[in-house]
Amino acid sequence: SGGIDSAVTAVIAAAALGPENVLGVAMPSRYSSPGSLTDAAELATRVACDFRQIPIEQPFGAFMQTLAPVFAGLDPDVTEENLQSRIRGTLLMALSNKLGRLLLTTGNKSELAVGYCTLYGDMNGGLAVLSDVSKQLVYVLSRWINTNHAKLGFASAPIPASTLEKPPSAELRPNQTDQDSLPPYEVLDRIIEAYIERRMSAAAIVAETGFEPAMVSRILRLIDRSEFKRAQAAVGLKVTSVAFGSGRRWPIAQRWVP
Numbered sequence: 001s002g003g004i005d006s007a008v009t010a011v012i013a014a015a016a017l018g019p020e021n022v023l024g025v026a027m028p029s030r031y032s033s034p035g036s037l038t039d040a041a042e043l044a045t046r047v048a049c050d051f052r053q054i055p056i057e058q059p060f061g062a063f064m065q066t067l068a069p070v071f072a073g074l075d076p077d078v079t080e081e082n083l084q085s086r087i088r089g090t091l092l093m094a095l096s097n098k099l100g101r102l103l104l105t106t107g108n109k110s111e112l113a114v115g116y117c118t119l120y121g122d123m124n125g126g127l128a129v130l131s132d133v134s135k136q137l138v139y140v141l142s143r144w145i146n147t148n149h150a151k152l153g154f155a156s157a158p159i160p161a162s163t164l165e166k167p168p169s170a171e172l173r174p175n176q177t178d179q180d181s182l183p184p185y186e187v188l189d190r191i192i193e194a195y196i197e198r199r200m201s202a203a204a205i206v207a208e209t210g211f212e213p214a215m216v217s218r219i220l221r222l223i224d225r226s227e228f229k230r231a232q233a234a235v236g237l238k239v240t241s242v243a244f245g246s247g248r249r250w251p252i253a254q255r256w257v258p
Helices: 006-018 034-047 057-071 078-099 111-114 135-147 161-165 184-197 200-208 213-225
Strands: 025-028 050-053
Touching: 006 034, 006 161, 025 034, 034 050, 034 161, 034 184, 034 200, 050 161, 078 200, 111 135, 135 161, 135 184, 135 213, 161 184, 184 200, 184 213
Parallel strands: 025 050
Antiparallel strands: none
8 A cells, every 4th residue: 555554564474475475456546645656666666576556446436336326415434435445355355366365464453453444345364464563563663674674685675765754544535644533653552552461441541641531531442342343353463462362352242341
């Protein structure tokens, strides 16, 4: 996508399996910025992996036309955003089936924690490489990769500077950024680490961090309510003390307040 998560996932795959065994696929929509396409192509060049472009505008338009009679009079919302993600997920699974390749899910722990991901869309795949890596740690890892590129077998830093510098965005609506829906990642990741890995209560997190109690409660509620998504997520690689999955058992439906 030209974003940091897919970039780090691609680099890890190329370092582990060899770039000749990695296929990167860009799937631009009407909301994709020009920089996303150039960053994705630049990454593929630096990593030396195969790279294809499959625009989703035509299937997205067909879906919208098909749904128009049912959606008549209703304002656009997250439905249209999720539809784009699910079109991409379907195309990627088609490539996986036809070409005999394993689809790598690129979502990070921060997104998976609060449900900032789409079932049957960007959550599709057989292995979630970054599902136990917070967004902030993704940036730390990306900078380590660029500094130590020779150890990983790359001639130069594989991740473009523009990928590291631009604000994170799903690019599913005009001028979208992650911070439209979430607190800054330095705040969000601190709450997630305290709640998931150190099993702290909302009151204890507020006392330790000084964060607004209402905001902390909202994030914990998002984490709990997103369990149904994580129950259907791809298998992930564990790198912290508590990873989602076997490391944290939580009921999908529950009526108590943590």
